Amino acid sequence: MSIYSPEKMPRQGEINAWALTFITFGGVFFLSLRESIPSWVWFLSGMFAFSAASISLGNWIDRQTIIEIGTEAVRFENGLRKVRLEWQEVYSVKVTPARWGRSVQVSGKDGFFSFATLGVMTFRNEVKSRTGFEKGDEILDSILREAKLDKYEKMNRTTVYSR
Numbered sequence: 404m405s406i407y408s409p410e411k412m413p414r415q416g417e418i419n420a421w422a423l424t425f426i427t428f429g430g431v432f433f434l435s436l437r438e439s440i441p442s443w444v445w446f447l448s449g450m451f452a453f454s455a456a457s458i459s460l461g462n463w464i465d466r467q468t469i470i471e472i473g474t475e476a477v478r479f480e481n482g483l484r485k486v487r488l489e490w491q492e493v494y495s496v497k498v499t500p501a502r503w504g505r506s507v508q509v510s511g512k513d514g515f516f517s518f519a520t521l522g523v524m525t526f527r528n529e530v531k532s533r534t535g536f537e538k539g540d541e542i543l544d545s546i547l548r549e550a551k552l553d554k555y556e557k558m559n560r561t562t563v564y565s566r
Contacts, residue, residue, distance in 0.1 A: 404471060404472065404473045404474070405471070405472045405545070406469055406470070406471045406472075407469065407470045407471075407472070407536055407538055407542055408468060408469055408536075409465055409468050409518070409519075409534070409535055409536050409537075410521070410533040410534055410535060410536070410537060411465065411466065412461075412462060412465060412532065412534065413532060414462060416458060417455070417458045417459055417462055420451070420454055420455035420458050421455045421459075423451055423455070424448070424451040424452045424454075424455045427447075427448045427451050428448050428451075428452070431444055431445065431448050463482060464481050464482050464483060465481075467480070467481050467482030467483075468480070468481040468482070468518075469481075470516075470518060470536070470542055472542065472545045472546070472549070475489060475490065476488055476489045476490060477490070477493070477509065477546055477549070477550075479509075479516035479518070484516065486511075486513070486514040486515065486516045487513075488509070488511035488512070488513065488514070489511075490549045490550045490551070491550075492511040492512040492513060493509060493510070493511045493546065493550035493552065494510060494511060494512065494565060494566065495509075495510045495552070495563055495564065495565045496508070496509050496510070496543070496546060496547060496550070496552055496563070496564040496565075497510070497561055497562070497563050497564075498543065498561065498562045498563075498564070499560060499561045499562075500560055501519060501522065502522070503519070503522020503523065503524060503534055503535065504519045504520040504521050504522030504534070504535040504539060505519065505520045505539070505543075506518075506519055507519070507520065507539070507542075507543055509546060518535070518536055518539065518542070519534065519535035519536065519539065520535050520536060520539025520540055520542075520543065521533065521534075521535045521536060521537050521538075521539050521540075522534045522535045547564055551566065552564040552565055552566060553566075554566065
């Protein structure tokens with residue numbers, strides 16, 4: 404049995420988003436003590452809060468995500484979703500190139516899950532961040548081999564593997 408986890412994204416963006424949210428709400432609150440604040444300012448402040456909460460949720464989901472490859476099944480879990488597919492229940496795997504790495508969707512009788520292979524984000528030839536599963540290609544190969552998906556078909560940029 405092998406258990407895989409994705410690369411952890413840096414939390415600096417989340418910290419910046421919450422800092423901006425608190426600064427904005429603080430400024431709007433103190434300004435509202437002196438004069439009436441237009442509703443669009445409150446709306447904009449709410450959007451900052453929504454964005455920060457979305458980033459936090461995404462980071463939390465990433466930190467909870469695992470893929471477990473066993474002899475009888477593949478299991479995916481991310482804190483919000485749990486999928487367990489016996490190998491004979493896996494009926495297709497779709498692989499699509501993404502901006503960073505490849506996007507993989509595994510479909511089966513009782514559900515589906517998706518993951519990304521390793522993607523490296525660079526700026527001026529310097530690695531800034533890594534995303535997806537470092538051993539994503541190994542995970543994909545294991546799923547195709549264990550589920551015995553040997554037929555494949557190219558549809559535009561997507562490769563679909565099936566029985």
